Amino acid sequence: MPNPRLAQQIAFIVEADKLKNVLRRTPLTDASRLENSAEHSWHLALTALVLIEYAAPQTDVLRVLELVTVHDLVEIDAGDTFAYDVTANRTKTERELVAADRIFGLLATDQATRLRALWNEFEEQQTPESRYAHAIDRLQPLLQNMQSGGGSWQTHGVTRVDVLRRMSPLQTELPEVWPFVLEVIERFFPQKNAAT
Amino acid sequence: MPNPRLAQQIAFIVEADKLKNVLRRTPLTDASRLENSAEHSWHLALTALVLIEYAAPQTDVLRVLELVTVHDLVEIDAGDTFAYDVTANRTKTERELVAADRIFGLLATDQATRLRALWNEFEEQQTPESRYAHAIDRLQPLLQNMQSGGGSWQTHGVTRVDVLRRMSPLQTELPEVWPFVLEVIERFFPQKNAAT
Numbered sequence: 603m604p605n606p607r608l609a610q611q612i613a614f615i616v617e618a619d620k621l622k623n624v625l626r627r628t629p630l631t632d633a634s635r636l637e638n639s640a641e642h643s644w645h646l647a648l649t650a651l652v653l654i655e656y657a658a659p660q661t662d663v664l665r666v667l668e669l670v671t672v673h674d675l676v677e678i679d680a681g682d683t684f685a686y687d688v689t690a691n692r693t694k695t696e697r698e699l700v701a702a703d704r705i706f707g708l709l710a711t712d713q714a715t716r717l718r719a720l721w722n723e724f725e726e727q728q729t730p731e732s733r734y735a736h737a738i739d740r741l742q743p744l745l746q747n748m749q750s751g752g753g754s755w756q757t758h759g760v761t762r763v764d765v766l767r768r769m770s771p772l773q774t775e776l777p778e779v780w781p782f783v784l785e786v787i788e789r790f791f792p793q794k795n796a797a798t
Numbered sequence: 799m800p801n802p803r804l805a806q807q808i809a810f811i812v813e814a815d816k817l818k819n820v821l822r823r824t825p826l827t828d829a830s831r832l833e834n835s836a837e838h839s840w841h842l843a844l845t846a847l848v849l850i851e852y853a854a855p856q857t858d859v860l861r862v863l864e865l866v867t868v869h870d871l872v873e874i875d876a877g878d879t880f881a882y883d884v885t886a887n888r889t890k891t892e893r894e895l896v897a898a899d900r901i902f903g904l905l906a907t908d909q910a911t912r913l914r915a916l917w918n919e920f921e922e923q924q925t926p927e928s929r930y931a932h933a934i935d936r937l938q939p940l941l942q943n944m945q946s947g948g949g950s951w952q953t954h955g956v957t958r959v960d961v962l963r964r965m966s967p968l969q970t971e972l973p974e975v976w977p978f979v980l981e982v983i984e985r986f987f988p989q990k991n992a993a994t
Contacts, residue, residue: 604978611848612978615938616945618844619827622837631815641818644840647867648814652807652909664860671843671863713848742811749812782800782808 607710614708620678627684627758631749639674639682642742646670649738656776657734665731666738672717673724673735676701685743685768686760698725737775740768741783748786755790762791803906810904816874823880823954827945835870835878838938842866845934852972853930861927862934868913869920869931872897881939881964882956933971936964937979944982951986958987 604612621640628637647667654663674682679701683694706718723732744765747753755765765787773780800808817836824833843863850859870878875897879890902914919928940961943949951961961983969976 604975604981608975608978612941615841615845615848616827616941618841619942619945622826622833622841623828623830630818631812632819634819637818638837640837640840641834644836644843644867645811645814645818647840647843647863648871649811651864651867651913652811652905664863667843667860667863667867668847671840671847675844709848717847745808745812746815749815779800779804782804785800 610708610710611713614705617678617705617708618675621674624674624677624682626682626743627754628743628746629750629753631746633750633753637746639677643670643674645742646673646735646738649742650735653738653741653776653779654734656778658730658775661730661734666735668720669724669732669735670738672720673739675705676721678705684754684758686754686758686764733771733775737771740771741776741779744769744783744786748790752790762787762793765791806904806906807909810901813874813901813904814871817870820870820873820878822878822939823950824939824942825946825949827942829946829949833942835873839866839870841938842869842931842934845938846931849934849937849972849975850930852974854926854971857926857930862931864916865920865928865931866934868916869935871901872917874901880950880954882950882954882960929967929971933967936967937972937975940965940979940982944986948986958983958989961987 621643622638624639625636626639626642628642629635630637647670650663650666650670654661654666657663676698680694680697683690685691702718702721706714706721708714709717723729724735727733727736743754747755754760769783769787772783817839818834820835821832822835822838824838825831826833843866846859846862846866850857850862853859872894876890876893879886879893881887898914898917902910902917904910905913919925920931921928923929923932939950943951950956965979965983968979
């Protein structure tokens with residue numbers, strides 16, 4: 603038997619595997635299946651590395667990688683809450699807090715505290731790193747929906763107003779990327795009353 | 799249309815989505831399906847964060863996260879080469895170099911060079927960070943196989959000697975974890991000529 607601390611770490615790593623079975627509403631770019639939250643978390647890390655030049659000055663991209671690595675772990679218990687599901691979002695915080703207690707609590711106290719602090723930081727949006735991570739977490743599903751012909755927007759009847767609101771952190775956090783985001787929204791949700 | 803640099807970045811991020819369709823030989827812990835290389839990369843990042851206390855002193859865990867985020871991208875073209883497939887491993891380097899040229903080459907030169915350098919660092923195993931990342935990349939499949947009742951070891955008739963050789967980086971890089979690794983190997987590959 604490994605020592606108690608290592609046993610806790612292994613139990614935590616093994617438990618984390620379950621995030622690969624948590625499905626999001628967003629499909630893969632080839633629309634072959636829904637994306638899971640584990641592979642989504644990896645894709646955010648890569649996206650964060652690639653787009654860091656558009657982030658606020660002094661944003662520490664490596665700190666961002668830590669945040670995105672842990673940001674969805676609570677979904678193992680709480681499930682993925684669809685961004686556009688108003689009812690489910692009312693109970694999201696409560697469900698995720700209970701999940702965080704259990705999941706980070708698998709680790710020894712010092713380590714549980716440290717990893718939970720990363721999750722708290724992501725949720726609280728008070729640091730440049732967490733705001734950038736949050737913006738990337740909005741952009742990546744936009745790209746998946748764009749590539750898959752509308753993805754979760756189409757499947758779930760999401761409106762232009764909903765998407766504009768959902769994407770708004772990109773306007774402030776990645777202003778140089780915002781015109782591209784607007785182009786994509788215009789392509790999938792053309793304004794009906796545009797001047798003719 | 800986004801500016802040419804952003805267009806390249808978006809093309810790269812979209813291309814990376816294909817890693818979610820590259821299947822490894824290792825199953826999920828519940829044995830429900832094979833793991834893909836994107837979710838595996840995320841699991842390595844989390845494992846690296848959790849076990850960093852066992853790494854060589856001064857190993858920069860955030861640098862490790864960068865390495866594991868890019869380390870399997872070449873598999874989009876080259877496929878996942880099963881660790882225990884001797885024939886496929888003869889051509890692995892060549893296939894992966896061609897893949898690296900194409901995939902990192904989707905980015906503007908400065909960024910392609912920077913991300914490819916991360917991949918090179920992981921492959922060359924000359925830094926504490928790449929050696930630790932490499933060791934974690936051996937440990938994570940061991941945990942998946944352990945939890946799924948033997949996983950790829952059982953499916954592909956892998957031997958005790960093969961596994962011991964494959965896991966050997968853990969002995970040098972994570973010596974405090976090594977006794978646990980040996981225990982798992984002993985459980986799945988008991989020594990037939992053990993003293994009685």
